[in-house]
Each structure stands twice: as C-alpha cells, then as structure tokens.
Amino acid sequence: MADVGGAGRMGDGALWRELARPAFLRSSLPWRAAGYLLASGVVGLLFGAGLLVAVTVAGVLAVLVVGLPLLGALALVGLPFAAWERWLVRLLDGRPVPDPHRVPGRPGLAAWLRLRYRERVTWRELGFAGLAAVVLWPIDLVVAGFALAVPGYLLAALPLLLLDGEQVNLLKLWQVHSPVVAAGLGVVGLVALPLLAYPVTAVAAGRATVVRLVLSPGGQELRIGELVSSRARLVDAFEAERRRIERDLHDGAQQRLVALSMTLGLASLDAPPGGPLAARLAQAQHEAGETLASLRELINGIHPRVxxxxxxxxxxxxxxxxxxxxxxxxxxxxxxxxxxxxxxxxxxxxxxxxxxxxxxxxxxxxxxxxxxxxxxxxxxxxxxxxxxxxxxxxxxxxxxxxxxxxxxxxxxxxxxxxxxxxxxxxxxxxxxxxxxxxx
Structure with a gap:
C-alpha cells in the first residue's frame, strides 16, 4: 500500500488484502488500526458506564412514572453511537458508511421521532450499541493495549535499567538486572512490534466489517431510499416539463392564434359587407376565438401562468x-x-x-x-x-x-x-x- 492515499480507494475486503502486501508494514494502516481499536475501546467503555447509570436511574424513576420518558429516550441512544462508529470506520479505511436513516416527510421533532421509532435500523443501532458497551470494548482495549504496551515495555527495558542502575520490573512480572538481557529484550520488542501489527489490523478489519454489516443500509432500506429519491426527481422533472409545455403554448400557439384572429378581423374589413366572403371571414374569426378560448383552458389545466x-x-x-x-x-x-x-x-x-x-x-x-x-x-x-x-x-x-x-x-x-x-x-x-x- 502506498500509505494513506490508498485508503480512499479501498473496496470491500481491501483491509484484509492489505495484510498480504509486502508494503503493509511500511504503511500507516497498522497505526490506524491500533488507533481505531483504542478509540472504539475507550468510547465503548465510557458509553457502557454512562448507559448503565442511565438505565439504573430510569429504572428507579420508572416506579414514579417520571422515568418512563427517559426509558423511551434510551431507545435512541444507538443513533449518536452508530454515527460515531460510522465516522470512525471511515478514518480507518477511507470509505464512508452511508447513513441508513430516512429524512422525515415533514419538519418538527414529532415527525422525526415517529420515523426513528418505526425504522428497523434504529433498533439495529441500539443492539450494536449494547454489544459494543458490553462485549466489544474489552476486546478492543486488550488487543490494542497488548500490541502497543508489550513491545513498548520490552523496548524500554534497557533505558529504564540504565536509569535505575540496579533493576527494572518488566511488565510487573520479571525483574531484570543484566544490561545484556535488557538489550536482548529490546531486540525482541523491536521484532514483536511489526509482527503484532498483523493481528491488530486483522481484529480492526473484522470489527469494521461488523460495523458495515450492521450499521449500513440494508437492501430494503437502499431500495426505499432510491425509490424516494427517484420519485422526487420524477416529480421535479414532471413539473418542469409541465411548465415548459405551458410556456410553449402560451408564447407560441396562443400568440399565433391571436395574430390569426386579428388578421381575419382586418380582412373582414376589406371584404364587401353582407357578401359571402365577409360571412366566411366572420365565421373563421369566431372559430379562431373559440379555439383560443379552448387553448387557454388547456394551458390552465396544464400549469396556469398565475x-x-x-x-x-x-x-x-x-x-x-x-x-x-x-x-x-x-x-x-x-x-x-x-x-x-x-x-x-x-x-x-x-x-x-x-x-x-x-x-x-x-x-x-x-x-x-x-x-x-x-x-x-x-x-x-x-x-x-x-x-x-x-x-x-x-x-x-x-x-x-x-x-x-x-x-x-x-x-x-x-x-x-x-x-x-x-x-x-x-x-x-x-x-x-x-x-x-x-x-
């Protein structure tokens, strides 16, 4: 991978394919994967703690009825958490995760709430938020912490020993007194750091895949969104076409009929009065006037100028x-x-x-x-x-x-x-x- 620039072009499964490329360790992907797991783990921990407190308070207050609205509001906590997860995945692989929520048909909080409670994705997001708050954040922190902390401790063994002068407690489990051993551990940490980049990225890729599967629009939601968008485009195109036809009839055919009626009126003035030619011109002018009136009604039926x-x-x-x-x-x-x-x-x-x-x-x-x-x-x-x-x-x-x-x-x-x-x-x-x- 040529570094971050390639992330914006990643398709499905691209993170997994990057693991097999020779340039993987030279790219920024391992560091992005570690940062992704750290961020998701910390936010998941904080979210889980806050959710536990909110559920406890709402459950206690529900006895007094005032907690019932809070319990109802907790059903929507998955919305901001899912938005955060979609944004975080985009930072990892450069591909946006589409928002599956539809836009309410009318403005106002009531319309927004009705739509959100009816959407299936709202409940999927709530389930994923619960999963992240209970199961995913410990995995994220353990994997990212192990991959960063263990090589970091090994690399720091020799500097810490030289600073202390006597010993260093490695990972709180092993006392090292020899500079040679400490230097050897530093070499092990230097080798372990790139090796651990593979499992860290694999875990991050797996987690990102879960996010995309759960929090992206499903097939039905995509079809509904496309139908809504296509209907809106058709309505706009239909109205534009109606206005074009109205404008063409008003400025074209109607003006020609007005000119024809005036020409017939002028011609009748030159015809001998009381003769058959004058009668026919008068009849033609009357027919032109009737046609003009019908055309005006048609124009009003298509799209009135007013x-x-x-x-x-x-x-x-x-x-x-x-x-x-x-x-x-x-x-x-x-x-x-x-x-x-x-x-x-x-x-x-x-x-x-x-x-x-x-x-x-x-x-x-x-x-x-x-x-x-x-x-x-x-x-x-x-x-x-x-x-x-x-x-x-x-x-x-x-x-x-x-x-x-x-x-x-x-x-x-x-x-x-x-x-x-x-x-x-x-x-x-x-x-x-x-x-x-x-x-």
Missing amino acids: LTDRGLPDACVDAADRSPVPVDVVFDLPGRLPAPVESAGYFVVSEALANISKHSGAGHALVEGRYADGLLTIEVSDDGRGGAAPGGGTGLTGLADRVSVVEGTLTVSSPPGGPTLLRVEIPCLPLSTPPTGSA
Whole structure:
C-alpha cells in the first residue's frame, strides 16, 4: 500500500488484502488500526458506564412514572453511537458508511421521532450499541493495549535499567538486572512490534466489517431510499416539463392564434359587407376565438401562468372566478412554497371545484388554506348533497395519488345529504426566495 492515499480507494475486503502486501508494514494502516481499536475501546467503555447509570436511574424513576420518558429516550441512544462508529470506520479505511436513516416527510421533532421509532435500523443501532458497551470494548482495549504496551515495555527495558542502575520490573512480572538481557529484550520488542501489527489490523478489519454489516443500509432500506429519491426527481422533472409545455403554448400557439384572429378581423374589413366572403371571414374569426378560448383552458389545466407568477392563493382565486358555483377563497400563508407543493395544492382545489360544479348541486363553496408547524393545510367545502367517494367518477383517487407524491395526505368527509369537506395536508417549508419566474 502506498500509505494513506490508498485508503480512499479501498473496496470491500481491501483491509484484509492489505495484510498480504509486502508494503503493509511500511504503511500507516497498522497505526490506524491500533488507533481505531483504542478509540472504539475507550468510547465503548465510557458509553457502557454512562448507559448503565442511565438505565439504573430510569429504572428507579420508572416506579414514579417520571422515568418512563427517559426509558423511551434510551431507545435512541444507538443513533449518536452508530454515527460515531460510522465516522470512525471511515478514518480507518477511507470509505464512508452511508447513513441508513430516512429524512422525515415533514419538519418538527414529532415527525422525526415517529420515523426513528418505526425504522428497523434504529433498533439495529441500539443492539450494536449494547454489544459494543458490553462485549466489544474489552476486546478492543486488550488487543490494542497488548500490541502497543508489550513491545513498548520490552523496548524500554534497557533505558529504564540504565536509569535505575540496579533493576527494572518488566511488565510487573520479571525483574531484570543484566544490561545484556535488557538489550536482548529490546531486540525482541523491536521484532514483536511489526509482527503484532498483523493481528491488530486483522481484529480492526473484522470489527469494521461488523460495523458495515450492521450499521449500513440494508437492501430494503437502499431500495426505499432510491425509490424516494427517484420519485422526487420524477416529480421535479414532471413539473418542469409541465411548465415548459405551458410556456410553449402560451408564447407560441396562443400568440399565433391571436395574430390569426386579428388578421381575419382586418380582412373582414376589406371584404364587401353582407357578401359571402365577409360571412366566411366572420365565421373563421369566431372559430379562431373559440379555439383560443379552448387553448387557454388547456394551458390552465396544464400549469396556469398565475400559479408560477403569483403563487397558490392567487391561482386558487383565479380557479374560483372560473367556477359556476360561487366560491370564497381565504388563504393565510407565510410566502411562496416549493413549486411541487403549490402545483399539487392548486390542482386539488381546481379538481375539487370542478367536482362541486358537476356533481354536488351546491349553492356555495369555500376554499381555505393555512400554514402552521411545517404543514400546508387546504380545505375545500361545499353545501351540496354529499356522497362523494373514491371510484364514483369524482377523481378522488387521482387527487390522492397526486398529493402522495409530495408526501401529503388527502381526506374526504361527505355523508349523504352533505356537507362535503375535502382536506389536504402537505409537509413543506416556505421558500426563502421566490421561485424563478415569480412576480
């Protein structure tokens, strides 16, 4: 091994392969292995002592009930200990150990705790922390201490004897009086030091392998993480594509239709009034106007410009203005929200208003939106006949799917006879700066 630089390129089993290389003893790996075992042993000892005290105190206080939250909190002690172990292994072989924990879908301590208690890796980390606190730290300290202390004592025998002038107690077991014997022991220590580098590194490699097996993401966790990441990428790509199509239609086809309608209007002015040509030009201009209106509705259905420029409240007001049922819109938001969240919220409101006008028989509807504790809540209610249910042609299943993509939930209360209440909750954080293209 060419020294530390090779550690960053180590793959699985590389530590074991390094033991067989001629340059092993000239590398820094034996010293890193000894340091790794010393650090893990000392921290394991301190962690075990602290854990014993905490469990004892929590067990005593549990009789008075106040210790129960502490017992629950002790289930999470494996998280910081596992983070330390993953960092320490990286110092040994240069390869990072991925963090298997998922990011909570919504901000806040409660969401974080719920997710952590449900994850299997949390309990694996707790088990490994208990193993390290009881079993591993003595092994680490004994191996590292023996490999460093014994050669160190042997090498120091002659200097200590010369300083004392009479004798030296070697390892507290053997009294040495002869400088020749002390020098011979120093030679033995000099030979033992590189020889002991092999078992020390082997033990460190074995321990690092255990850490990677237990504290790295499992196959299911990797798949879940990749699915979450890929879904987020797909959502972003889908929203970007919708905005591109909306922009192309708005700036391209719509402008051409406006120009065509104006050209037909000018042509009708030059046509003989009352003649067949004037009638046909008027009909063509009317058809162009109808097509333009349909195109505008299509653009609004793809991604309304007002949503991009002015945000969710104004977009919902625009949707309410186009509804045949009178709609009141009330929003209380701290600012702009992430584009996928605004898009999901808008299309839920738009589809809900379309359902109200088609199926509910309502005389009035209300759209309310608010943001609190990292959660966007949108409620759409009406005074119609009720009875809305998934699979009934109302598109509720599609709305639920759209909301779930941004980690949100959709609930509907619609008893027969009404009223109907549709609620959407989406975890998100406000943007510190407006999205690109906003006013």
